[in-house]
Amino acid sequence: MIRACLSAIAALLALSPATAQEPPRFRYDVIEAPLQPGAVTLPTAPKDAPDREQWMTQNGSIGVRNVSHATLTPVLPAGPSTGAAVIVAPGGGFLGLSMDAEGWQVARWLANHGIAAFVLKYRVLPTPRDNAEWQDKFNRMIGGESVGFAPPKDTPPESLADGLAALAHVRDNAARYGVDPKRIGFMGFSAGGFLTRTVIEQSGASMPAFAAPIYPNMAAMRVPANAPPMFVTIAADDFLLTRETGLPLLDSYRAAGKPIEFHLIANGGHGFGLGREGTASEGWIETFHRWLGSIGMLDPK
Secondary structure (H helix, E strand, O other), rough: OOOOOHHHHHHOOOOOOOOOOOOOOOEEEOOOOOOOOOEOOOOOOOOOOOOOEEEEOOOOOEEOOOOOOOEEEEEEEOOOOOOOEEEEOEEEEEEEEOOHHHHHHHHHHHHHHEEEEEEEEOOOOOOOOHHHHHHHHHHHHOOOOOOOOOOOOOOOOOHHHHHHHHHHHHHHOOHOOOOOOEEEEEEOOOOHHHHHHHHHHHHHHHHHOOOOEEOHHHHOOOOOOOOOEEEEEEEEHHHHHOOOOOHHHHHHHHOOOEEEEEEOOOOOOOOOOOOOOOOOOOOOOHHHHHHHOOOOOOOOO
C-alpha cells in the first residue's frame, strides 16, 4: 500500500522519466482482508454506507484503500502494563493506509513494552476500484501526471472525525482495556501525522495526553491553549522538509509555550516506519519510549 503521504512523488523526483519498457515502480497485488482480532467499528459513517475497502500489497507490504468504515483494532500488552495507551494512525497520502509497516508493527512494539496500542483504520479518499487501473494511474501520478485523484493538502474531514472518534472510544472504554484515561495519546505517520496535528487542533476539551506526529506536515499549526506534549521525528532527507523554510511546526509549538521534543535524524527518507535498516532512522521508537517515561506517561497504575 502507499507507504506515506506523497512519499512516492518525492522519491521519484531524482529519477529519469519512466519508459514503456520499465516495470511500474509500485506493484499492487490484491489480497483477502486479513484477520483483525477485536476490531471495533467506529460510528462515524452511515450504517448503510457500502463497504468498499480493498486490501492489497504494495511491493509486498500490506495495506488497504477505499476505506468507507473506520475501525480501531486493539493490540494490548500480554505482560505487565504501564496503563498508557496510544492510537496509531498509519500513513498513505489519504489515498490508502500502510497498515502493516505503520500500524500493526508499531502497535506490537508498543504492546511489547507495556503500552496498549490501537491501530486506526480511518476513512480515505476514493480511488479506482479496478486494481490494474489503480496501479497504472498511481504510478503515472507519482510521475507527475494528472489522473483524477491525488493526496489532499491536509486532513479530510472524514479522517478527522474518525481520529476524534477513536480517541473517544478508548477513553470511554479505558477500564475495559486496562488503561488510564488520562494517559491516552495519539501517534500518526506521514498522513497519519497530518491527522495527529489536526486532532490536536480540533480536540477541544477531549485533548489526548500526548501526541507524536512522525514525519508529518512540518508547516506551522494552530496550537490550542491545552495542547499536550508533542514528540516529532523526521529525517533530514525527507521531502516534506523542502516544503518549508525552517521548522515552522517546531516554532509554532514553542511560541505557544508548549512542550515539544524534536529529532531531526541524519537520514532515512520518508516512510521509514519503525526504522529503515542501515539508516539513522533505526531506533527512533526507543527514543520515543524514553520520552514517554520522561513526561510521566509510563508510571504504573
